[in-house]
Amino acid sequence: MSTIELFTRARHAQELGIRGAETLALDWPVVIARKNAIVKSWSSGKNATPDKLGVPVLRGHARFTSLHEISVDGKTYSAEKFIIATGSEPARPEIPGVEYGITSDELIHLNEQPARMVVVGGGFIGLEFGFALAWAGTKVTILQSGPEIAPALDPEIRAILLESAAKAGIAVKTHAKVMRIRSDKSVETEIAGRAEKFSADQVLLATGRPSNVAPLNPGAAKIELDQSAVKVNEYLQSVSAPHIYAVGDSAGKRQQSPVAWYEGPIAAHNAIKGNERKVDFAVFPTAIFTIPAVGQVGLTEAEALKRGINAKASKLPYEYNPAAGVRNETDGMVKVVYEEGTERILGVQVIGAHAEDTIQIAAMAMNGGLKKSQVGTMHYVFPTFGGAIFDTMAS
Numbered sequence: 176m177s178t179i180e181l182f183t184r185a186r187h188a189q190e191l192g193i194r195g196a197e198t199l200a201l202d203w204p205v206v207i208a209r210k211n212a213i214v215k216s217w218s219s220g221k222n223a224t225p226d227k228l229g230v231p232v233l234r235g236h237a238r239f240t241s242l243h244e245i246s247v248d249g250k251t252y253s254a255e256k257f258i259i260a261t262g263s264e265p266a267r268p269e270i271p272g273v274e275y276g277i278t279s280d281e282l283i284h285l286n287e288q289p290a291r292m293v294v295v296g297g298g299f300i301g302l303e304f305g306f307a308l309a310w311a312g313t314k315v316t317i318l319q320s321g322p323e324i325a326p327a328l329d330p331e332i333r334a335i336l337l338e339s340a341a342k343a344g345i346a347v348k349t350h351a352k353v354m355r356i357r358s359d360k361s362v363e364t365e366i367a368g369r370a371e372k373f374s375a376d377q378v379l380l381a382t383g384r385p386s387n388v389a390p391l392n393p394g395a396a397k398i399e400l401d402q403s404a405v406k407v408n409e410y411l412q413s414v415s416a417p418h419i420y421a422v423g424d425s426a427g428k429r430q431q432s433p434v435a436w437y438e439g440p441i442a443a444h445n446a447i448k449g450n451e452r453k454v455d456f457a458v459f460p461t462a463i464f465t466i467p468a469v470g471q472v473g474l475t476e477a478e479a480l481k482r483g484i485n486a487k488a489s490k491l492p493y494e495y496n497p498a499a500g501v502r503n504e505t506d507g508m509v510k511v512v513y514e515e516g517t518e519r520i521l522g523v524q525v526i527g528a529h530a531e532d533t534i535q536i537a538a539m540a541m542n543g544g545l546k547k548s549q550v551g552t553m554h555y556v557f558p559t560f561g562g563a564i565f566d567t568m569a570s
């Protein structure tokens with residue numbers, strides 16, 4: 176995504192007086208090869224860590240055979256305690272012809288950029304890949320079954336995201352029911368009662384990622400599931416099998432890498448020393464790596480009002496941010512949701528360049544219990560994208 180974001184910025188450099196930008200092109204096999212090299216170097220570093228710590232690693236497929244036993248490729252091992260960290264797997268929805276579609280696992284290995292791509296699903300994975308491929312030059316159509324893409328987003332943020340999708344050339348179809356994927360990869364749909372067909376070279380299935388616990392044979396260890404995930408308490412302990420803990424994608428709905436990194440040590444501590452540490456997601460910043468990106472922390476205005484909080488919102492379009500202006504990246508907005516009277520910051524949403532970084536200023540402020548006006552009167556570096564967070568708190 177980062178490569179395509181740089182490519183997109185560079186392509187628009189013409190407007191800044193930089194010549195030659197219009198002839199830039201992506202070398203797709205090189206982009207994929209570089210991505211593969213980065214992933215390899217990150218995972219080889221991780222693979223070396225257990226060895227350094229003297230922790231034996233069994234490489235194979237684990238499966239519970241009883242409460243305290245697992246088998247790994249035919250050999251049985253027993254333990255007092257277990258931590259499940261088996262992640263999630265992309266869903267393959269029950270659509271006739273689903274075998275002609277690919278998931279994000281396969282898409283990231285494609286050596287050829289598809290000329291046309293239909294994305295089934297308008298959640299964060301569908302949007303991230305849809306934007307990346309569209310800015311890279313693929314003709315993208317996103318099919319979303321419900322009335323809105325990214326349903327949890329603030330509607331004003333979504334409106335800007337949709338404007339950006341249109342600029343990227345993405346066709347977004349809502350209320351779209353996928354009826355069939357054909358072997359030529361065309362997708363037959365029903366939209367508002369009318370049949371519509373979309374031609375494609377690749378069909379990306381982006382309809383969610385269920386937790387990958389079922390292949391572990393959880394029943395043998397009496398592990399209760401909540402949909403596909405291990406049902407855990409605030410100590411990450413299975414509610415039905417107290418000697419088992421679960422973390423990351425296998426334990427819940429916050430499917431983000433930092434969740435797994437945060438929960439792993441907590442589960443290990445609780446499994447060894449007893450339940451002493453609870454998880455706390457009161458301030459949990461996230462980003463959607465669309466182009467432009469979306470950063471979020473805390474409650475949206477609608478969520479706060481639904482909870483009966485006297486919530487108000489301050490907003491600042493990116494066009495009032497001088498850093499965005501000088502860089503010609505004015506598509507975006509900062510929205511700060513706060514409690515009237517107390518000035519407690521309830522949540523912040525940012526869409527625009529560097530949103531994935533600037534949202535962390537808001538998360539720090541919320542973690543520190545700062546009031547909106549305290550942030551709004553702080554010194555900051557000018558001109559910066561982060562300055563927009565401070566300016567929005569000042570208004």
Ligand SMILES: Cc1cc2nc3c(=O)[nH]c(=O)nc-3n(C[C@H](O)[C@H](O)[C@H](O)COP(=O)(O)OP(=O)(O)OC[C@H]3O[C@@H](n4cnc5c(N)ncnc54)[C@H](O)[C@@H]3O)c2cc1C
Nearest residue numbers: 235236237260261262263279423424425430431432433435
């Ligand atoms: C396309 C895509 C983009 C994403 N982008 C972001 C992002 O930008 N930022 C972000 O924070 N998160 C992102 N995520 C989410 C992030 O990758 C996951 O939340 C994170 O990897 C979860 O970590 P985990 O340790 O729970 O599981 P995983 O990283 O999935 O690890 C699970 C491991 O368990 C192994 N395993 C599974 N079953 C068994 C078994 N029975 N026996 C033995 N081993 C087993 C698997 O092989 C795997 O190695 C993205 C995910 C996807 C798919």
